[in-house]
Amino acid sequence: MKLYYAAGTISIAVAIALEEAGLPYDAHKLDFAAGEQQSPDYATINPKGRVPALDVGGTILTETGALLDYIATQTPHLMPTDPVAAAKARSVMYYLASTMHVNHAHKMRGHRWADNESSWHDMTAKVPETMTASAQFVETECLIGPYILGDTFTLADAYLFMVCTWLPGDDVDLAPFPKIRTFMDAMDARPSVQAVRAKGMLR
Ligand SMILES: N[C@@H](CCC(=O)N[C@@H](CS)C(=O)NCC(=O)O)C(=O)O
Known part of the structure; x- marks a missing residue:
């Protein structure tokens, strides 16, 4: 998996989740000061121009809550079953x-x-x-x-x-x-x- 992130942003919730799950991931940092999230290159990753984006084997997932739910499916006990x-x-x-x-x-x-x-x-x-x-x-x-x-x-x-x-x-x-x-x-x-x-x- 590859996480597109910027320091201190909501994308780090996903990094914390990956650490909790013990799942290996590559981290790609975006330079917000340089507006990299708005670049044509990043638009091919996330057309919304936001982080997080998570590449899961060639499919890009976005929206923090959806990524947390996805990670929870990969490891038991990170979201309640009740x-x-x-x-x-x-x-x-x-x-x-x-x-x-x-x-x-x-x-x-x-x-x-x-x-x-x-x-x-x-x-x-x-x-x-x-x-x-x-x-x-x-x-x-x-x-x-x-x-x-x-x-x-x-x-x-x-x-x-x-x-x-x-x-x-x-x-x-x-x-x-x-x-x-x-x-x-x-x-x-x-x-x-x-x-x-x-x-x-x-x-
Ligand atoms: N609903 C989205 C919001 C993502 C979002 O707005 N992320 C901010 C960082 S906290 C961002 O990428 N901002 C870049 C910008 O507005 O240019 C999610 O939760 O994933």
Whole structure:
């Protein structure tokens, strides 16, 4: 497998998942500063111009949640088999994809939604508020603690971890969120997270 990634982005949730699964992978780093994700070469990999993309034997898969689900099919015990627990884990993943990641993207990617630069500034200024609201939702609704489903780690935790690494940079004060802080400490202690950190994949 080959993972297309950029450091500190949501693509690192997939790297953490591959480490958790013990699956070997090649990692191809994209230079976001140079806009490599928008290059014609990368468009042949992922026409959306985003990371992650995962090459699985010549087929390219995209969308973080789909990649995590794919990896879970390759190794037992990384997603729950109980249907209700699995749906709970996935509901967090869908929330992250549809809402919290999108809130975060308003900080730097306002040009996706508006043409006037003043609108971009407005969107950037709103991010601490929307990300604090998302953190509050994660704290009260998503974490049993220390992980999403309690004591059992699932790949949804890798997804949540990466999104929560963005909170300090989005000016979210973590003091009111003890469950998130405990979750982040538990994730930091995992060999998978230590491995991606050692590879320079986290910022
Ligand atoms: N829904 C996609 C979102 C992927 C995404 O937006 N990734 C960001 C990095 S966190 C990206 O590649 N941004 C590049 C850009 O906007 O140019 C997923 O979860 O895989």
